[in-house]
Amino acid sequence: MRRDRLGYLFISPWLIGFAVFTALPFIASVCLSFTHYTVASSPTWVGLANYQTLLFDDPSFWTAIWNTLVYALVAVPLGVAAAFVLALLLNVEVRGIAVYRTIFFLPHIVPVVASSVVFMWVLNPQIGLVNGILRLVGIEGPAWLQDPSWSMTTLIMLSLWGIGGSVVIYLAGLKDVPASLYEAARIDGANVVQRAIHITMPMMTPVIFFNLVMGIIHAFQYFTQAYILTSGGPQESTLFLALYLFFRAWRYLDLGYASALAWIMFVLVASITYGLFKTHKRWVHYE
Amino acid sequence: MSEDPFYDERSSRDSHTVRLAYVRLEERRTSPIMPWLLRGLAAMALIVAIVWFALPAPVQRQFPERILVRLWHQWTGERQPLIEAIVAAFNRSQDRYEVISLSVPASVSDQKLMLAIAGGEPPDVMTQWSPTIGTWAADGLLQPLEDLLTAEDLRVLREDSYPVALKAAYCHGHLYGIPIGMNNFACYYRPDLVRAAGLDPDQFPDSLEGLVEWGRKLDRVDAQGRLERVGFLPSRLAVFAPLFGGGFTERPDGGITIDNENNRRALAFIGDVYRHYGYERMIQFRASLNTGSLAIEWPFVNGLYPISVDGQWRVEQLANYAPEIEYRTAPLPPPKGGRVHAGFGTVNLAFIPVGARERVGAMAFMRFWSGLQDPLIAGAFNASGGWLPPLRTIVESPDFQDFLRKNPQFRTFVTAIDSPAVEPVPPVAYQVYFNSRMWQAEDRVVRGDKTAAQALQDLEEEIERERGRRSRLSRVGARSDGAP
Amino acid sequence: MNARLGPGKRLLTHAILIVLAIPFLLPLVWMVSTSLKEDTQIFPREGEAASPFAIDNLIPSPVAWHNYADALVEVPFLTYLGNTTVLCVLNVVCAVLSSAVVAYGFARLRFRFREPLFVLLLMTMALPAQVTMIPQFMLFRELGWYGTFLPLIVPSCFGVPLFIFLMRQFFLTIPEEMIESARMEGASEWQIFRQLVMPLSIPVLATCALFQFLHTWNDFVGPLIYLNDPNRYTLAYGLQQFLSEYGGRWSHLMAASAMFIAPVLLLFFLTQRTFIQGIATTGSKG
Known part of the structure; x- marks a missing residue:
């Protein structure tokens, strides 16, 4: 009992905040998903009509689901792994490591507009840097962002560019790995790679778990870069759920429909997250 | 052994106990008064800061005794002072209202407006340059404006506006926006490059077929067979369809004329140009032009695209950033047997959101900006902004005539806009949806994925589906509204 | 060394x-x-x-070089910088402190419904903000906060789910024996949190502070939606002023961008050691 009270006391800031600032808007948006709502007039009840249309009469919605799943399932594991390796590299004590760390974190600091302009140039099929380099080895590169068979791959590769955030989190975690474990491994004759896999990785599972869950949640809300670089095109090859939601909500002005879309999206993310959370006791080691 | 890069003794968890002791020690050493004093001060500062920023900022008024009219517009950066100048001129011109303006960048302006309307805090005047009025008016976001205008105003609007302005501003039977500026498209071309290709720049083609011929003579292909320069690259079905006698207008039943013979011919024309060069090669070339939303260059200037169909705003841009470039403009010619003086135009509109507090003052300002009040004054600020004015009398004003003398290439646009065959994006309830799907349909054709006929048929189906969905929803809504 | x-x-x-x-x-x-x-x-x-x-x-x-001077003249840079700094400082302090308290509760205290409540916390991040924007806006307006900084500060005083999650993951890795022994010594949970867990967690606290700082620094939509007075806007709004519909002065945009990131870059460079070392250095002295 006393323990209960103490626990609730500690989490009370969030509980209050949730009740005041989050719960109401959440409930409101559930209700809105069963209505036709265009901001100016009061919402009118339409029952399951929005869900029906989405599931059975909206090909763009299914395209968006597919694209988002592909992105989440490829970009997230890729990013989690790449950030881990980069973090190991950046954990080394060499001169100027502070500069390197800053450089890899740059994508989070440079305004998206500025970096997007650069990507447009780098990926320009005829005069861009990437295809220029490929041409040196005799390959004619594609139109990275404008070719529907390449645009998704390109966005996934660009997502790697933003791993600096995860790297910082890993770096914070790496310092918590007990040195005694390394020492024992060294005595057993384990090399650098073996130590990374058998000691660092298991010790880092809480952080890996965090990055994985947040990666999934963010992947489902992936928006800015796709909005600026491709706007969902070409041919809906990069139409993501968040992008479609934005168009429906603020462009075509159909907030009921957008809310229904958001809740389908919510159920998807929630079940993936919940699944990860349920299995995490098996592979995440605390302490 | 000492070479393990992942080994760092200072990170050791084993030293936690040591650290714990250290922290404890530290705690004991520091006097308890200092932290409390510091914390108290910090808390005080925090509270003061929060209270200070919690107070709503008073609106900075130059004329506090006047009625406040709030304007949200989308012009940013170096264009913003132009709007400020119009506002200042209005505030000087009368002593009843004070307009306070706020620049809301276009990327967020829709969102801010919707939220403000939902929350009952809309501005009194809002401007919009994208074709959204049909959707917004149908959804009840906008105030019909007839009641706020005099019979004389309505007459001037009817007689002195360009036809396309009225087509864009009237929807669902009412006037929902006051035109404050026009946009249309024409050919920009480079006489120097044309001459170099053995053509006479004074004999600009009078048919679309002739223009395609010209374009082919300007093409350049590099050693690897890549397109280096494409003379003429048609784009935007909305611009070309009217030339073929087609176009997209509202049908009596509320639909849009989409899948018909003339539109098919127009879309097939665009598709054929791509097919001629090879779809893939053309997509590569087009992608390399970087004409997307973040285009940092206009390929016209570096000669990659020597005949370019673009809007009148390029005239001012060229004057500012590439003054030495020799260029001319000409109306886009119709195909043989096509419709002359036809084209596509969009309109910058000012409107009053539903729930606005000061409608009369809002209209007073809109009358001023649009030139309904005084076309002579409007001539001055249209000239300074390089805008295409919404009224013929503004174009005739001395200030604007002076602007035309300095920018003779602008005349093409002024002439072209004044035609009953210039069409806007039809302001139907699903206008925004239609506009984006039309682009998609064209994109399918220029990639060789669909024939023009197929693309238009699919587009029509898609639009009908959305229209049906919307009307079903509003019917259901109406029924539940009527229920007791 | x-x-x-x-x-x-x-x-x-x-x-x-x-x-x-x-x-x-x-x-x-x-x-x-x-x-x-x-x-x-x-x-x-x-x-x-x-x-x-x-x-x-x-x-x-x-x-x-004059592009920098020109960009500075084009927008009231100092006003924006002041507003941004105040918002950043308040948000960072509020978000990190409140999240740490909540995270400790979730990580090291046992209470009924702890797991379901934590899953609920994770779930609140899964609904896109786009659809709660309108209800939230109306809520803040009902509270009378429209036109003030409050909607941009107060919510972060109640714990940020992302940070709560991250800190929980780190707090969980602190050996149970340490906390138990502190309890045996008679330390209250608050003392354990303040004097043991917090000092041991400087890297993760700093990481959260950095993320919150960047979020507030870059947030352009929030201030624009809740505020109507240009004198209250932030640097991110100022940056948007350099973008125009048909491509603007790229030189000015880029000069403004460079000035926009310079303080952040400097801050990160100078403090990056904190994210990965924190108290560890101090500890080895003891």
Whole structure:
């Protein structure tokens, strides 16, 4: 009992905040998903009509689901792994490591507009840097962002560019790995790679778990870069759920429909997250 | 052994106990008064800061005794002072209202407006340059404006506006926006490059077929067979369809004329140009032009695209950033047997959101900006902004005539806009949806994925589906509204 | 100072890091390069198509330093900087402190419904903000907060789910024996949190502070939606002023961008050790 009270006391800031600032808007948006709502007039009840249309009469919605799943399932594991390796590299004590760390974190600091302009140039099929380099080895590169068979791959590769955030989190975690474990491994004759896999990785599972869950949640809300670089095109090859939601909500002005879309999206993310959370006791080691 | 890069003794968890002791020690050493004093001060500062920023900022008024009219517009950066100048001129011109303006960048302006309307805090005047009025008016976001205008105003609007302005501003039977500026498209071309290709720049083609011929003579292909320069690259079905006698207008039943013979011919024309060069090669070339939303260059200037169909705003841009470039403009010619003086135009509109507090003052300002009040004054600020004015009398004003003398290439646009065959994006309830799907349909054709006929048929189906969905929803809504 | 790598491996590490760093550095280089060019150079002329990345054009000549001065004049930079700083400081302090308390509760205290409540916390991040925007806006308006900074500060005083999650993951790795022994010594949970867990968690606290700082620094939509007075806007709004519908003055945009990121860059560079070392250094002294 006393323990209960103490626990609730500690989490009370969030509980209050949730009740005041989050719960109401959440409930409101559930209700809105069963209505036709265009901001100016009061919402009118339409029952399951929005869900029906989405599931059975909206090909763009299914395209968006597919694209988002592909992105989440490829970009997230890729990013989690790449950030881990980069973090190991950046954990080394060499001169100027502070500069390197800053450089890899740059994508989070440079305004998206500025970096997007650069990507447009780098990926320009005829005069861009990437295809220029490929041409040196005799390959004619594609139109990275404008070719529907390449645009998704390109966005996934660009997502790697933003791993600096995860790297910082890993770096914070790496310092918590007990040195005694390394020492024992060294005595057993384990090399650098073996130590990374058998000691660092298991010790880092809480952080890996965090990055994985947040990666999934963010992947489902992936928006800015796709909005600026491709706007969902070409041919809906990069139409993501968040992008479609934005168009429906603020462009075509159909907030009921957008809310229904958001809740389908919510159920998807929630079940993936919940699944990860349920299995995490098996592979995440605390302490 | 000492070479393990992942080994760092200072990170050791084993030293936690040591650290714990250290922290404890530290705690004991520091006097308890200092932290409390510091914390108290910090808390005080925090509270003061929060209270200070919690107070709503008073609106900075130059004329506090006047009625406040709030304007949200989308012009940013170096264009913003132009709007400020119009506002200042209005505030000087009368002593009843004070307009306070706020620049809301276009990327967020829709969102801010919707939220403000939902929350009952809309501005009194809002401007919009994208074709959204049909959707917004149908959804009840906008105030019909007839009641706020005099019979004389309505007459001037009817007689002195360009036809396309009225087509864009009237929807669902009412006037929902006051035109404050026009946009249309024409050919920009480079006489120097044309001459170099053995053509006479004074004999600009009078048919679309002739223009395609010209374009082919300007093409350049590099050693690897890549397109280096494409003379003429048609784009935007909305611009070309009217030339073929087609176009997209509202049908009596509320639909849009989409899948018909003339539109098919127009879309097939665009598709054929791509097919001629090879779809893939053309997509590569087009992608390399970087004409997307973040285009940092206009390929016209570096000669990659020597005949370019673009809007009148390029005239001012060229004057500012590439003054030495020799260029001319000409109306886009119709195909043989096509419709002359036809084209596509969009309109910058000012409107009053539903729930606005000061409608009369809002209209007073809109009358001023649009030139309904005084076309002579409007001539001055249209000239300074390089805008295409919404009224013929503004174009005739001395200030604007002076602007035309300095920018003779602008005349093409002024002439072209004044035609009953210039069409806007039809302001139907699903206008925004239609506009984006039309682009998609064209994109399918220029990639060789669909024939023009197929693309238009699919587009029509898609639009009908959305229209049906919307009307079903509003019917259901109406029924539940009527229920007791 | 304790270089544990041999010269060969050190060189190799540098080589790998440098190669990897190039794509991360590119936007910055291009930004600075463009910010120093005259506007007429930004519309490339004939035969200059590939110019922005061609070596001969990367270095601007003449160097147009005046772009920075021009950009400063175009927007009230100092006003925006002041507003941004206040918002950042308040948000960072509120978000980190409140999240740490909540995270400790979730990580180290046992209470009924702890797991379901934590899952609920995770779930609140799964619903896109786009659809709760309108209800939330109306809520803040009902509270009378429209037009003030409150909607931009108060919510972060109640714990940020992302940070609560992250801190929980770190708090969970602190050995149970340490906490137990502190309890045995008679320390209250609050003392354990304040005097044991917090000092041990400086890196993760700093990481959260950094993320919150960047979020507030870059947030352009929030202030724009809740505030109507240009004098209350932030640097991110000022930056948007340099973008216009048909491409604006890229030199000014890039100069403004460079000034926009300079303080953040400096801050990160100077504090990056905190994210990875924190108390560890102090501890080894003891």
